[in-house]
Amino acid sequence: MGAGTASLRDVAELAGVSITTVSHVLNDVPGKRIAAKTRQRVRSAAAQLEYRPNKLAQGLRSQRSYSLGFVSDLVATTPYAVRMVLGAQEAAANLGYLLFLVTSGGDQDLEAQQLRALLDRQVDGLLYASMFHRVVEPPALLEAAPVVLLNARCADGRYSSVLPDETGGAWAAVEELARQGHKRIGFLHNELDIPARSLRMRGYQEALAAHGIDFDPELVWCGEDAPGGYAAARELLDRPECPTALFCFTDRMAMGAYQAAQELGLRIPHDLSIVGFDDQEVVSAGLRPGLTTMALPHYEMGRWAVTELMKRIDAGSDVPPTHALLDCPLVHRESVAAPREAR
């Protein structure tokens, strides 16, 4: 008999007691008078047969399935965000919960179908995750279970949410450059209308202001991914009064900036300092020299979301929602130095 396939009846037969007695002993049902010796015999038999209770049946009794749904939009296209899944999954496992993973690809009908499938399986709660920081319109089906938004928030703040501190991250990136003495700090900015766009712009401007540097819109250029970063960096670096440092919206854009610097004969960090965002390690650790960048706290966000979801499962829906911003820590590598004029 394979591990985990013994039934209550098998345990009862081996222990020489009734199925009811086995059930009472193994479920610690209070108020039952069963001799210590009998209890011992039942437990030994269960251990010997590697008896595992049927959690489906247990779920029906306790009204808990000990499972959570992790509903995400686009897990495949931003693979580094799998650390959110991992953080959530490890936090859930520590509490005896398992995670159902479903991905809608952004299709609302498919999402509704998947949410119904999760609710059919009586998940105890839902993590509603976006693979990049978004403001979402939560589907009506979310009302059927406790919910935490992960890397997302809703406009009315009805659901608890956890997000990276985009403004703080951008602030720290620019601060790292300014405190080395850089005054002309370019920003390779994102062109998509996503929350991180304005939030990181605010961090960039506030850090400049804190160092008495005037904001110069001429030093901001938009693009996307490595090719966009390359084109934006060429645009800024070809000028006579070119920046001595670049803050890049993503590590991928920084990869393009490295390519532009190389073509122009600018050495990093001697002639040009660069700070990225994401700490997408295949890029940030793979570039030469290694890229100093801001890490996204995806793993920690996944953990936070499960902890918050558990609170809401235990306490019910009366608890007011919590909105968390987690730090984006600076990861030091070799792409930042003082500007030549400051040496």
Next chain:
Amino acid sequence: MGAGTASLRDVAELAGVSITTVSHVLNDVPGKRIAAKTRQRVRSAAAQLEYRPNKLAQGLRSQRSYSLGFVSDLVATTPYAVRMVLGAQEAAANLGYLLFLVTSGGDQDLEAQQLRALLDRQVDGLLYASMFHRVVEPPALLEAAPVVLLNARCADGRYSSVLPDETGGAWAAVEELARQGHKRIGFLHNELDIPARSLRMRGYQEALAAHGIDFDPELVWCGEDAPGGYAAARELLDRPECPTALFCFTDRMAMGAYQAAQELGLRIPHDLSIVGFDDQEVVSAGLRPGLTTMALPHYEMGRWAVTELMKRIDAGSDVPPTHALLDCPLVHRESVAAPREAR
């Protein structure tokens, strides 16, 4: 009342019939004489209340939980392999199944604990996945349910398995270079003792032989990731009789080869052709020029594994295992051209 929270009793009350009648109608129980009008009334009431059957209770009756376990070792460290999860999840969703995702991080005790948790929830089958192609020793607990190995195989071939065709992929990569006229094709090889190491070496040697090129061990150099690829490429390219083309074990190593070529003033593909492996897009599409590389069929492998698992769930354990090798297709970008001497 939220969607999906109505009970059988609610439907019965609204339809004005007994709970038993509702159950017979909604479950299409054969041999019950119920008037068409009554059936209609029950279905309307169920639709109006958005009644969803309790799948936990259904699972107890049908002996199916309509859930699968996806057990993986290291999902976080090779994020591009999430496409296996996605392929499996989409194939499962098409069949009305959901996927539990657990990750052991390679810890055997944790893995056993997670397998027990999945078996407790009566998963109908298990996908046992490795994030890179491995020969695994399947844990004993796998015997308790139908199993398919994903990106892995076991030494005795007991379980069905699906793997990328590493030899065919390496063959096609070298073929792409040889048919352009390259004769001195270096191989930036992996130093870890994993199955892909010898399988790709075989493909490299067989493709050379097919073009009448002698295998020269001096043209093979080992390393890992971008820094290892950089060092290996410097080693091969600094020689007087340096290769005109490089086949790289990973896109990350190819990224290092680009850095070495740049330092040596070699233009890609004019002076040096490069083919990678993985099609890790952040690298392959981010490099300048774009990297021609072999794609790993992770998504298709995930789908194949679920289809095979379903066959085994439906047919029982008597069906002999199947072992599939899926093609690694060539992804053309701009890093390959004819060698200068052949122009």
